[in-house]
Amino acid sequence: MGGVAVMWTLAQQTPLGNNPALENQTPGGIPELAIILIILLLIATAVALVTQRLRIPYVAGLVLAGLPITDVLSHRIGLDPSLVLNLFLPILIFEAAINTHMSRLRSTFKPVALLAGPGSIFSSAIIAVLVKFGLGIDWIPALLFGVILANTDTVSMIAVFKEIQVPSRLSAIVEGETLFNDAAALVSFNLILVVYATGSLTVLEGVKELLVVALGGGLVGAILGYLSLPIFVRLNDPLSSLLLTVALALGTFQIGQFLGVSGAVAVVMAGLIFGNLGLPRSSSASDRITLLSFWEYAGFGVNTFIFLLIGIEINPLTLWSILPSILLVILAYQLGRILSVYLLLAGLRWFDRPIPLPWQHVLFLGNIKGSLSMALALSIPLTLPGRDNIIELVFGAVLFSLVGQGLSLPGLVKRLNISRVSEVTEQAGKLQIQLIAAKAAQDELDSLLKSGVLPKAVYEELWASYQVRVAESERVLRDFYNQYRARQLKSDRSGLDAIRRRLLLAEKGAVSDALRKRIVPENLVQPYVKDLDEKLLSLEDD
Template identity: 70%
Template sequence: MDVTQLVKVSIILLVLATGVALLSRRLGIPYVTGLVLAGLPITELLSRPIGLNPTLVLNLFLPILIFEAGINTDVSRLRSTFKPIALLAGPGAVLSSGIVAVLLKFGLGLSWIPALFVGVILANTDTVSMIAVFKDIPVPSRLSTIVEGETLFNDAAALVSFNLILQVYSTGSITFIEGIQQLLFISVGGCLVGLVLGYLSIPVFARLDDALSSLLLTVAVALGTFQVGQFLGVSGAVAVVVAGLIFGNLGLSRNTSASSRITLLSFWEYASFTVNTFIFLLIGVEINLVTLWKTLPAILLAVLAYQVGRVLTVYPLLAGVRWIDRPIPLRWQHLLFLGNIKGSLSMALALSLPTTLPGREVLIAIVFGCVLVSLVGQGLSLPWVVKRLKLSKFSEAQQQVEELQAQLMTGKAAQDELDSLLKSGVLPKAVYEEMRSAYQVRIAGAEKTLRELYNRRPDEVEGGSGKSSKLEAIRRRLLLAEKGALNEAMRKRILSEEIVRGRIQNLDEQLLKLEDD
């Protein structure tokens, strides 16, 4: 396809996406589901066929999505929910892949390698639809963090597993020990690449004095980290995850000006939205309904297989979380099971299957069918499921608290910016004091009202549990800060390990007693 044709196709897709956005909001359906449905008849309208290019998805789209998720992920929140996330994205993904592979091998008569390929592909979750629902229907923040964290690490785990199976297919055989060694090399190597490039980008970012140059650096870090990882034979996806987390939590520090932060985060939000728009439209374009109809029995069996795999991993693994972390409520587990939606990475991996693999076209049709069923069936029902499970607890009292918190946070952020402007000589002291005092009045009013709300007994105000969960979230952050200080003191040999271990055990017990926020 030449440049002129590419521009024309892009314009058609953008206009179509705009129409889908308007229509999906009016009909109350998820945006990504609307995109897939709208993409189904596109091929008939174009003179030349277009489709989802796996190389483009894996080398351009995927690093953008992962890096955007990484820079927007709060490491302190991720750390507080890391155990359930690690169980779902690690052992959960491997176990689910194995269950799907076994069911498809004996259900469809596949050989082990094709079955394992499809197992890994269908064990991957794409939670774009779930995150979109969470924006409209507030859910507990810990649940939202688990969903986002699982997606962040699940994509990387899927790519690592897929490449490992690809190596087994290429070489003919691999021993268990060699497989473990290769898995560790790919994963740990990816972490090291992400750590190095992430930390190296921070001093460069600090020396750039304008937002646009900083923006170019982040794009280079996101795409370059993936390519360096691939070149070194380690996981580029893992490297981008780590680099994004480091840059988002250390690079975008308080020393970064407010305008630069807004410019960077807005750009990455737009980039992620644009990539998702094109991906889900192209998913609809790529799906051939005639082919899917012919393979419908196999598709339905595959859908059943990945749902069984999800059931047998989510519930047992999260039931055991209570022994090592705060328990995961059963309603949350229901949502994590029902929100098991497939998306762009599953299709890209299916298109990346070796051309010499027996039955490749049938396997691709099965994966495409599963993606369509999950996006339409589960995607359309997801808002209803969230409401039915009564996960939203956004009371009037909680809304009042959050509005006051927003007033307090924005006032203090503006004061910090004023201090920076005064220090740099942009503002004269008289203007600085006048503007700062106006913000101080706003801050004092918010602090007074918040103090009165927090000092009330829970039974004095409707939605007291919402207020209580806010305090629980604050207490959790304070306890995690205490743990961090103790670990740092032990690392620097300021405190002995015996003293630190005892205090950390006490802090862990306090964390387990806190309610979920």
């Protein structure tokens, strides 16, 4: 899907700027588009085989594979920023949002908000100052540099974390930060362009504009997300449900942009609502799997073409000629990330569970740039002085980030031992998976029986076979729990603490909901919630 769209754009851009000779070129027709698409698919397939064999991140392999064929294909295809922002970005954000569980996001909201909000602004400011005085450019280009390079690429980080095992809380923080970081980058980028176009903007007007755009985007996404729920429930056909979700993802972004609010924030909100409130309402497990599998494939396909095109778009020889400036830009965004991560998270312990230092190292090195940074650079108005130079420097920083940091991140995680899981915890996890799967199968059997699809005799036989698995898993898990209670092995607390955390969060949500409904008095709720918070803080990081 993404690849065909890329071919049709035939973007009128060279690897690092504009080429007037290409402006009058016309597409070579459908056969040429098909041939180019086949070539890209074959390259991506070869990259998948090689990266699996060498155990390196797939996205880094795609970028490296695209570099040697820059001169061959870059004049026929291009990374069109309009295509990335209006088609690819909504697909990727929606796919990440529907797979983000509200409870995980809620449990990590404070560090996510700290990094995606003040952290992003702080990092942007540091980058802007260093780039302005280091390269001797004006404030507007420097601020654009700051916003573009403070953004952490959603695609890159989630793709890397799918290939290496990390603690669930760390994974939730990274996914949450990258999800909202994209939206924050787009809002800030557009605000700077408003300053460039109007010539001035007061601090009060800027804050007002940010709030209107961000909160307005959230409101639009929430409305459209909730409106899609009754339609989804009435659609019994999984293929029709797929069409609804595609329309929701792309339509929400366009409606948000049309209304002058953040389309990215709107898609995030719509995806969270649909994924947490819509998908669980589906009566069929197979329909839910079909939907999630489609969006996984869509995200994978878009990722493949984006990162392959990034490699094709970048001309290494051009970057080599401006290497000192690129190194300065890399130093600037790395320093901005260092200060925003280590300084801000050092104060997190005052109002939330602290982030372990090894995790902070991963958050720093995981500051990977990608398609959005390149798309924003290409979206800079043609009238801005030094536009081509900005594009070249951003492309150089993206190349270093994807290849250098992308290749080194898995090794860092292994050396830090943050992915180490004890044998007991791993065995308990396997039993939990068996228990969850068997329970889900029994729920599906109940649904089939009620719908009249399954005879009762067959239902009872199948249900009993799954019940044997359930009983065995529960028995062994109970034994593990009793051993833990007897030994108090700290190394194996994480799995049980993860369950306790979910139970405590469920208690807190129920009590807070009762307070909102005026069922219980506030003076009794506050100490109870405070006690729950203290219990949450005492749990081990999962």
